[in-house]
Amino acid sequence: MTTEPRDYEIFEIPDFRLEHGATLRPARLAYKTYGTLNADRSNAIVYPTWYSGRHWDNEWLIGPGMALDPERYFIIIPNMFGNGLSSSPSNTPAPYDRGRFPHVTMLDNINAQHTLVTEHLGIERLALVTGWSMGAGQTYQWAVRHPEMVPRAVPFCGSAKTSLHNFVFLEGVKAALTADAEFRGGFYDTPPTKGLRAFARVYAGWGFSQAFYWDETFREMGYSSLEDFLIGFWEGLFIGKDANDLLCMLWTWQQADVGRTPGYDGELRNALSAIRARLCAVPAEKDLYFPPEDEQWSSQFIPGGEVRVIPGTWGHFAGGGANPADTAFIDGVLKEVLAS
């Protein structure tokens, strides 16, 4: 699509059958690796992306001296379908383009990633899977679908199944975006900017906690006022992104449920029980859409499950890499789990 040099790879799967029946011909899985695979292929970490994030948005958790140290580990960041780099509404040719891009599930993502990891990279067992938010959801999906490959898992600020309240939050941002007539059922020629800005403004209430706003912590992030934060951070996060791509990933998110993995027949508890990883869930204390209670509930069914709550006021974005204290907390858990 682009002829510019790029810093990542594209792995193509010729005829990739999606769970809901459509076939991507081919599916394109964009990924980037950091570090070197060791001789016995035992040091690979899979670290999937979050809602609308790209591989470079994950890099804050990788570095010398950190748990995800590329001197020590071979870190693979696969871009989620729909994020604009892997197969997405915005980059897929007709007839599966734009408003016609098919539904993609968490399991579809993990199926493609599994093919990449095993067939293309020749890795049979991972050291760890980790990720933030929808990256956490993919972590759970890896641990359920391929328990023999995943000895360690650290999903942070996410869940094994999207709760009803989380679903409703997503209904709200979706409704705000599609209220803009310029969206035209997904077949716009110019972006539905009013809808995208509304989407961002609704999202703003959810991403950080009430206390974060009370304390005006956005000022520490360099924003001069609330409105500067709403425009500079929130509209800035979404305005350049493709509306169909956002809705594609939103559907993936809403439908996330590892209980739907083949063999579990919708029984979430049974699916969680099948996890063989030491799975340390790391929710944030004041996350408004992935509250710690939900992770506590799931953890009780996971044989090697435990929960560590990130304290503080950053809410969901405790896992976004912008607050050093939260990043240190997550990195600490990762170090502990990797050492075990």
Add this chain to the structure above:
Amino acid sequence: MTTEPRDYEIFEIPDFRLEHGATLRPARLAYKTYGTLNADRSNAIVYPTWYSGRHWDNEWLIGPGMALDPERYFIIIPNMFGNGLSSSPSNTPAPYDRGRFPHVTMLDNINAQHTLVTEHLGIERLALVTGWSMGAGQTYQWAVRHPEMVPRAVPFCGSAKTSLHNFVFLEGVKAALTADAEFRGGFYDTPPTKGLRAFARVYAGWGFSQAFYWDETFREMGYSSLEDFLIGFWEGLFIGKDANDLLCMLWTWQQADVGRTPGYDGELRNALSAIRARLCAVPAEKDLYFPPEDEQWSSQFIPGGEVRVIPGTWGHFAGGGANPADTAFIDGVLKEVLAS
């Protein structure tokens, strides 16, 4: 405006100057009373409406044997400006009609209510002011503006000042509504229904707690599915209401701050310190936009301030009258405060 018989009164104030400079000629304050004013005019309770509520939406808290017993008290429910019964964008003639209706503050509402209570009804001192949500905000505004008239106050699920996070939540619903091009800057001939439905769907994430959805408590309310609840309850709550009216009250809500009462120069703490009422704030444990922490903060500056938290999962709608346990809690606090 209407020639149908109505069950409420209209009090007109000929030239009602609003805080922000515009004048309603006249302001129309719709209200209804319950019970009888006693001989020494000492049994009056003011019970203002909430966001988009009308006087009849308040009646669940009034009844024989309840704290607000019309056999004992003279209960006045003034309808908030913008709610479609009192002066509102939807019922005010040009040039102050529709998208040109002026900004109205909490203090404007209380100024009009005060004129009604003192000059029209001849009451010099109230027994109590109480209300839910924006009705709680009006309760605070009464207690700060007329401390000598308000010996008791029970604001439930509200605050003295709209917090930044609450402001952001409202920015979200506003952006969803106005993303609909049919809104036409407030000069629509047919309602912007897509925007109204988006407004409702965003609101749905905020009104009840995460745990309420987790437990599927909406089924106890008679809804057969999540989608039935989103349409039947939430879209039903807002679809018949006027978009400009909703935005008028939303502005009032966003700007609410008793610190802006004349004499306090924006100093919220000083304004709270001036309250002479026994003020028992009743936030709900899991209210997502009026969290108990905010009321705890305010309470420390109120000489007769205290806080009683409604336990449970209903969130903001603990104060909406639909859950008997929460209603009993609020009624209990009202009885205790009225007995003191």
